[in-house]
Amino acid sequence: MDFEIIRQFNFLKKPKNGFSKSSDTTSNNGSVSEQHSEYQHNSELLKIKKQNVRLKNRVRQLKTKLENTRDNNAKFIGLIAHDLRSPFNAIIGALELLKENKGADEKEKDHYIQHVYESAKNTLNLIDSLQDWAIAQNNEEYFNPVKINLSELFAELIENIEFSAKQKQIKLCDYVDPNLNITADPQMVRAILRNLIDNAIKFTDNGGTVALTGSDRGQVFEITVNDTGKGISEEIQKQLFKNPFNSEQESCNENGASLGLFLCREFVEVHGGTIKVESEPGRGSRFKFTLPYKTHGFAD
Numbered sequence: 001m002d003f004e005i006i007r008q009f010n011f012l013k014k015p016k017n018g019f020s021k022s023s024d025t026t027s028n029n030g031s032v033s034e035q036h037s038e039y040q041h042n043s044e045l046l047k048i049k050k051q052n053v054r055l056k057n058r059v060r061q062l063k064t065k066l067e068n069t070r071d072n073n074a075k076f077i078g079l080i081a082h083d084l085r086s087p088f089n090a091i092i093g094a095l096e097l098l099k100e101n102k103g104a105d106e107k108e109k110d111h112y113i114q115h116v117y118e119s120a121k122n123t124l125n126l127i128d129s130l131q132d133w134a135i136a137q138n139n140e141e142y143f144n145p146v147k148i149n150l151s152e153l154f155a156e157l158i159e160n161i162e163f164s165a166k167q168k169q170i171k172l173c174d175y176v177d178p179n180l181n182i183t184a185d186p187q188m189v190r191a192i193l194r195n196l197i198d199n200a201i202k203f204t205d206n207g208g209t210v211a212l213t214g215s216d217r218g219q220v221f222e223i224t225v226n227d228t229g230k231g232i233s234e235e236i237q238k239q240l241f242k243n244p245f246n247s248e249q250e251s252c253n254e255n256g257a258s259l260g261l262f263l264c265r266e267f268v269e270v271h272g273g274t275i276k277v278e279s280e281p282g283r284g285s286r287f288k289f290t291l292p293y294k295t296h297g298f299a300d
Helices: 004-014 018-099 106-137 148-166 185-204 257-271
Strands: 146-149 170-176 180-184 207-216 219-228 276-279 285-292
Touching: 018 106, 106 148, 106 185, 106 257, 146 148, 146 185, 146 207, 148 170, 148 185, 148 207, 180 185, 180 285, 185 219, 185 257, 185 285, 207 257, 257 276
Parallel strands: 170 207
Antiparallel strands: 146 180, 207 219, 219 285, 276 285
C-alpha cells in the first residue's frame, strides 16, 4: 500500500513530454520576442541619430545664413549711409546758394533747382533700394505671385517716373500687348522695372527713347527695357549683376545703380527666371529678363 502511494506520487512529480515541450517553446518565443524588441529599439535609435545629424546640418546652415545676413546688412547700411551723404550735401549746398543769392537771375536759379531735383531723385532711388533690399532678405515671406497685366503695371510706373523723362525730353514707349498677363510677384516686378527704367533714363541723352516690350516665348515671358542711351562696354557688363557687397568698392556705383541691378537679378531668380544685358557703346542697351509661365509658389 505504501509502495503504491509512493509510486503514484513520483509519477505526479515527473513532467509530461507535452508540458516540457511547451515550456521550451515558451522560452524560445520569449527569446525571439526579445530580439525583435531589441531590433526595433536599435532601429529607432538609428532614426533618431539620422534626424539629429539632419538637424545639426540645418542649424549649421541657418547659422551661416544668419551670419551672412548680418554681415551684408551691416555693409548695406554703411553703403547707403555713405551714398546718402552726397545727395543731401548737394541739396543743402544748392539751397544755401539760393538763400545767399536772392538776386540771382532766373537761369542761375533754374540751375540750382535742377541740381536740387537731381539730388533728391538720387536720394529717393537709394531709399527705394533700401526697401527692395528688405524684400530680398525676406523673399520667402514677401513672395506672393499672382496674375498681373504687364501693360497696366508699366502704366502705373510711368506716373512716377514720367517727370524724370520729361526733364530730358525722353519718350517712354509701351509696346506690350495690352492682353499680356504674367504670373509674378507685383512688388518684385515693379522693383525690377523701376530700376531698369530709371537707369535707362539716367544714361540716355536728351531727346532719346526708352521702350518696354513683352512677349510670350513659350514656357516663359520675356520682358525687355530698351534705350537709345550711351551703351555699356563689355568690361562693365560683366560686373553689372554682381553682389556689390562682395566687391572692394566703397560705395554703390552711380548712387545705388549696382545695388539696384543686383536686386533685379535676385528678384528675377526668385521667380525662376534669368536676366541679361545686350549693349554696345554708343548704340544703347537692352536689359532682358524672363519669367516662367508657372512661377514657384503660385497656386491657381
